[in-house]
Amino acid sequence: MPSSPRSRPSKSLAVGLVAATLLAPVAAHADITVYSAGPGNLINTLAKGFTKKTGTKVEVFQGTTGKVMARIDAEASNPKVDVVISASWDTANDFAKRGWLVSYTSPNAAKVPASLKSDTAVAQGISALAIVWNPDSKTPKPSEWTDLAKPAYKDLVNIPDPAQSGASFELVSALQAQYGWDLFKSLKANGAAVAGANAEALNPVLQGAKAAVFGAVDYIALGEKAKGEKVEVIFPASGTNIAPRPIMIMKWSKHLDDARKFEDYMLSDEGQKAVADVYLMPARTDIKANRPLITDLKVLKLDTKSAYAKRKETLKQFSDLFGK
């Protein structure tokens, strides 16, 4: 910073003091740096647990998938991050294509289904989309996506914006492939509203302004329910879509050994239990969880490659439909 030729001493002293306070936490040396989307308490628990076990410090940056990726993109000329956990498997494909990822298969990943791992990425946990319904809403309990287009739910349904959430986009793509746009046309005719990202769509259902969310992220709603909120999380029998959350080790990492150990830890019994504790599905099939697991759910068919190839078009059709 340039020093001022005539800044008054009292002020520079004050600035200096503030600066000293601010700088204090940086002095500690970070051993590995992790950028993670999604539940902050999970990544903090994992970081603490790992440090306790190995003594290696974990510095965490947590945000939405979009903000995490914006940071990685802007940093790309001089990257800082060792391990990335995203909420969208598509990022794993894209990073692999750019050659940013290290191939690694953790010994703990043996019990992770083949569909949830690749050469360069493995799922930490999985979320699914569900209908979240308020039983106090004086509406019948819905069991299928199509139920929410019925007159009983007139003006009472929120749909998370597929432009703001990858999981919602995949649900819209999958249902559109199955039912065409008719389902969404009848939802629109029934007064369904497109409402921001996940939490924004869920809050009005908790308060009772809306009766149900069409495709809410399940673990948040299950967490709310555990805290005593009156909501039910319903997985339609016709199927839903799941979002595995890839763990990726970046090729520019200068702490590859520790990064691999952190991946091992996240896939260990202890790490997977922490995943289950925030109501995500653990990636390993042999870990118990207090919620429906991937084997209990029917997963909608979706060709993600072609779905993402026409993402812009799908989003435009969706917003045109709900914009009128």
Place this chain on the structure above:
Amino acid sequence: MRRSGFGATAPIGWFATAGLILVVAVPFSFVVLQGIFPNLGAGSFAKPFSALVATLGDRALLAMTGHTLVLGFGVVLFSACLAVPLGVARALYKIPLAPLWDVMLLVPFMVPPYIATLGWIMALEPRGYLEQIVGFNLAPLLFSLPGMIVVMTMNTLPVVYFAVSRTVEAVGSRYADVGRVFGATPARAFWRVTFPLSLPGLAAGLMLVFAAAIEEYGAPAALGGRTHFQVLVTGIDLRVSDWPIDLPGAAILSLTLVTLALLSFLGQRWILQRRSYETTGGKPQNKDKRPLGALTVPVLLGFGTIAMLATVLPLAAIATTALCRTISGGLHVSNLTWANFLAVFQDSAGALDALLTSLALGVGTALVTGLLGLIAAYTTVKTKFRGRMALDIMTILPNALPGVVVAVGLILAWNWPGLPITPYNTPFILLLAYCCILLPQPVRYTTAAFQQIGDNLEAAARVCGASPVTAFRRIMLPLVLPSLATSMLLVFAVASRELVASIVVAPVGTETIATFIWRQFEQGSIGLGMAMAFIAIVITTLLPLCLVGLLRKVTVVEH
């Protein structure tokens, strides 16, 4: 450099230039570069201008720009209608409980807009707090363009209120009294004398409101979504809210926003350059205010209504949510709990660390922007420093830059490999981000104040033998201090709760008040987030007030 004016302007001018380049020009030029070179983040200059065509060719851009302008002007008009009469009354008359109204109108600035909006939604939506108490809801009004304008006006009207009340106070009633002596009615004296003389403050305030309104994200995102009222900021956020992200597109849309802010700034300059607004000459000011008389009831009613809508209601909604165990439980005695407040004080999830970090950053930002703003304003108004127009424009650029774009610009600027020393990944990067975003506040406020000070005051001091520094310190500084202090207070409030830039640029492991609240919301702990918000609002309101009280005591002792 030619030395002119009354003092050694060159060093001050150069200091202002260096400061502005560091705080504003560096991140801004990287935003521009990002718009031109899509792969700048990877250090590549490939495919220049390719994103420009795609983004500007988008048909939605025109609609978004139109919506942005409608929203901006709507908020400006409505804030002016509400805040100007109150500000004028506060400046010219003895208002019962005046300090209370000042505090009440200060609080809305301490309430983060996204929190206030959430508070309004939870109060007014179907089965919201209003319906639970009185049996009806105002959702159709809330989720509409007028609703958006009302909510945003309640957040921004303090800017106009304080700008107007301070400048009209500085103009005083002396000039209007001259008009009265020559036979003008009180109304005519006000409209022909006092009001025109107060234009610098009013124009500065309204321009800040316009820039804040077109840059604000929370209310349009939460309230405009259902009516599909897309503005530029929501368009920008959409490009970085989920994978795949589009940084160049976000940068280009931001430059559109900056252009709008620049145009409003040129409009303000055009208004101000047509005449002189010097009212603070050597003559003594009559500081006595008049009694309100017959106006007492309507004026108090006005203050009461605005304080109710802008402060009491949002705060009540925030406090209520923080006190409820569950949201679906509603307003029942059995659903009330202190648990959320206790959790903050027991430092669950690092709440206290976040509070301390944000408060330190708020103080630091207020000091840096205050000093830099004072010097930049002095240079542009009172010296003949060459390039002062460029300085003035630099101080306006960040006004409309959305936080997320400033953050990306800062990362691009300070994360080059091979930089020997960089603030990136230290809390200094947050300080830089906040200074960039908030610098326009002190600059605009102090510029308006300097424009009202006659040159003869400084000249008289110099003739009497004062050095340029002494003249500045003893004459100019005390005269602009009320405006400067007000703006630094606002900077402190906003910096300690800034969200969007903080989320992207915060060093690993550092949490601020806003990112803490955001994380709670994201995890569904709305009550804990609201408790933190409430505590932060109380602290950011009380801290500066105590400081002002303390300063007042000190000056009394000195005299």
